[in-house]
Amino acid sequence: MLDDFPPRTDTSAxxxxxRTRGLRKVYGKTVAVDHVDLDVPVxxxxxMLGPNGSGKTTTIRMLLGLVTPTAGSVELLGHLMPGGANWALPEVGALVEGPGFHPFLSGRENLFRCAAAEPRMVTSDIPRAVNDALERVGLASAAGRRYRxxxxxxxxxxxLAAALLLPRRLVVLDEPTNGLDPAGTREVRAVIADLHAAGTTVLVSSHLLAEVExxxxxxxxxxxxxxVAQGELRELLEAGNAGLLVSTPDVPVAVDALRDNRMPARATPDGVHVDLTTTTAPEVVATLVRSGVAVHEVRRQRTGLEDLFARLTEAENTTARLSDVAEPQPSTEDPT
Structure with a gap:
């Protein structure tokens, strides 16, 4: 029996x-998630980026009420979890840790079962919703084949089709491109772009830097x-970017002129890279012009997500690669 009023928090401002605050999960002696304060803007x-074993999937499972936190709080679509699951989860489509379906049923039959379990799905709308979802993910031609x-x-x-059976306020995708070929990866990108254009909030977990970027x-x-970091991708990349690329035919002269003015510079295949930590772009251009250097183009060098990730993880005193560590396995204390 549902309570008359779901547990909610005021997030209007x-x-x-x-949102999570102080989120922590411990399995035995393994700390899987440690005091995570995460905000997913509407x-x-x-x-959600990190190596295998960084706690991404565990955090997602706690967001969706699949795992009970050891400590901390979780808010999903304005409802405190897990108490508000009955109100929040019908508005969420999720693909977590790989899908699980009946092996002897076809893809279409499995989706019909999923649709029948949707509390907001009108029975008469199920065939159309199933067909649309299959078409959207490129499975229409294989819908009659057994899942096994x-x-x-x-x-x-x-x-992914199961997560898209209904319009959702939030879609959560845990490693959605796992096992997909390049064409399938592009299709998933297109689906995410469509969801974003429609105003849907999307949370994507991945260890693939290029996909996140x-x-x-x-x-x-x-x-x-x-x-270790969160925010707008563009702002994070720009915050870590303190470089200027100058295109000039006078590379040696430009480097000497900048260094003489205490501006760290080095020659690159594309021109001259200038460190802006202690100077500004206008000062660099003015120095080059005063020195008689021909400046053809000046542009900020954009830091890639790979560089940003490396700096953030190096700050944590680690040299681990993205695929070095396996996700911690739940102990018998928590069968989920």
């Missing part, structure tokens, strides 16, 4: 689709169970 495509015969990529597509407006970087 700071609209977020999901309408954003937030990429699906490839890993096809299984991922069917899981190509699809996301915001990013949250996790490492060893902790959140």
């Amino acid at each position: 700071d609209p977020v689709a999901a 309408g954003a495509v937030l990429g 015969g699906y490839s890993l990529g096809m299984k991922q597509r069917l899981g 190509a699809t996301c407006t915001h990013v949250a970087v996790m490492h060893r169970g902790s959140l």
Whole structure:
């Protein structure tokens, strides 16, 4: 029996689709997530980035009420979790840790079962919703095949289709491109772009830097169970960018002129790279012009997400690569 009034929090002044405060999860002696304060802005495509074992999936499972936190609080679409799950989850589409379907049923039959379990789905709308979802993820031609015969990529597509059966306020995708070929990856990107254009908030977990950079407006970087950075992707990249690239035919002269004025500079295949930590772009240009250097073009050098990730994780005193560590496995104390 549902309570008359769902547990809610007031987020009108700071609209977020999901929020955690002091979130912590411990399995035995393993700290999987440690005091994470995460904000997922309404309408954003937030990429949760980190190596395998960084706590991404565990955090997502706690957001969705699949795992009970050891400590801390979770808010999902304005409802405190897990108490507000009955009100929040019908507005959420999720693909977490790979889909699970009946192996002897076809893809279409599995989706019919999923649609029948949707509390907001009108029975007469189920056939159309199933067909639209299959078409959207490129599975229409394989919808009649048994699930047990699906490839890993096809299984991922069917899981994504299940998350898209209804319009959602929030879509959560945990490694959605796992097992997909390049064409399938592009299709997932297109789906995410469509959701974003429609105003849906999307949370994408990935260890693939290029995918996050190509699809996301915001990013949250996790490492060893902790959140080491979060915010708008563009602002994070610009904050870590202190370089200027000068295109000139007088590279040696330009480097000498800048160094003589205590501006760190070095020659590159594309021209001259200038460190802006202690100077500004106008000062660099003025110095070069005064020195008689021909300046053809000046542009800020954009830091890539890979460089940003490396700096953030190096700050945590680690040299681990993205694929070095496995996700901690739940102990028998928590069967979910």
